[in-house]
Amino acid sequence: MAIATTNDLIAAMTGAQTSNPTVPQRFGIVKTQAFTTIAGGYESMWLATGTPTAATGGPGAWATQTSATVGGLVFTAPAGSHTLYLSRLASSWISVGNVILYDRLGAMSGLSGTSVAAQNINSGALPSGRCDTTGIGVDWFVEVYTTLGVTPRTLTFSYTDDTGATGLSTAVTIPASMPQGRLLPILPGAGKKGIKSIETGTLSGTTGTVGDFGVTAGRKMYLQFTPYVGGGDARGPMELGLPAINSNTCFWFVGVSNAAAANGNLLADLTLIEG
């Protein structure tokens, strides 16, 4: 049964459900970023060491990301007919800015910073039950696994939008020496609502270093504010919107910094309840 009343919610938060009583799952997250953030930059914690363990790199060809993917948070699927919900998120980061909790839907890596030919991305189908598979509401990023070269370049993507229209084009600017862990949002072209899949990416020229980068899709679950260095925020089920969690959800933390900051810790509490 789903959580439908305030009493259902309280019972789920304390493991006092009338059927299949289940103790909430609580996770202490510690991620240590090994790079310096920049103002306004999106920083992926996918390769950051800590708990959960760091991913060892990109997946190569496009792969759906799940809770079993190295780097994801391992949690227990709900009992019986229960649904799993996110009921608490607290975070504190070395940087002033935002901590965003994503469901990391899919990713690929192995693109070259020196190739000027169209490089295949061929993102697969978005995972059903975890997002709108048309791509509406899905965020797409360029994600760097090994730092790229010093020459800024335009990277043009060929993609399919939420209506199924193919061969569409959108572009991002790869900055000089785009470092490991940095993300660049890929936006749908003018007048478009969402990206369903991305087929290829073409650099306008070499960045000067092969590096390693790829494309990642994620669904935003909550945007949390870290109002100042050392502080943070915590929210309960009502503010979070009690989002239902798919058993394959791949929790992924992304930081957006207000200013340059040296390496440091991102700490978070995450609680899952059932009802």
Place this chain on the structure above:
Amino acid sequence: MAGINSMEALLALYTVEDRVDWLKTPTVALDNVTGTLLSTWAVPGVPDAAAIPGAAATCSSSTPGALPFRAITAGKKRYITTGQGTGRRPGVNFPNSPDTFLYYDRLVEAGGLSCTVTTAQTVNTPTLPARLNSSTGVDVEAFLENYQTVTTPATVTATIVYTDSTNSSRTTTVSFTPPAGAATTKTFVLPIPAAAGAVGWKSIQTVQLSGAAAATAGNFGVTLAYRILMTPSTVNSRLPNAQYGPMDGCLAPIHDDACVWIVVIEASAQSGGQPPYGGLLGVVVES
């Protein structure tokens, strides 16, 4: 009552106050790098400073230094409904302001490791106490905990051999720099990252430094802990304030034998203020 299964049940339990408060007054400067974690384990105050651990041992609510909840009778269970924390802007001994407060159940501790020994130092932590949801250690965090200052500190790599939640032997590393100064008690904690692909911590076997971390032995160790609650401050003021209630998702179960340990994250230096203090409000219900 068979548990907290309604708002009415929760509100009814509020009629009996179940509150515990803490206040820490360090006697030495607890300087650290902004944003890192600082342990109050060996810091005087309420509760009083804990003894620096020696051989590996299990911690409990009766371990000196643990936050003293009142005892509850068998068959009952406590939930934290509210977590609070605040702190002074720095003075002599708290150079940075404490702004995020983490309440842990300190499960296992071991001290007495030397910063000058470069061979593997045996720790062999005991079995995790049976008060966790899972005996596999899946939700457990691990730390290097430093207890004493040293002369001529150096940054070294600490290699930790441990057992994960699947009973597999794992090896991981963390960069470690003990705090400088003439020998005096000073505690900070350093999260130890899990080995690639590993989940949880069941026990730690050895710690080996890549080189001498100091000219003097100092004293450091390892700690395994379960996070009960994290309460970040949202207000960057003279007295930062972290306060969260049950509908902020607190309602965290806490075992009657939990060794509640307070860890803080310090923000940038400010001036003036009060010693760090806070409290936990709980309710007790028949389980």
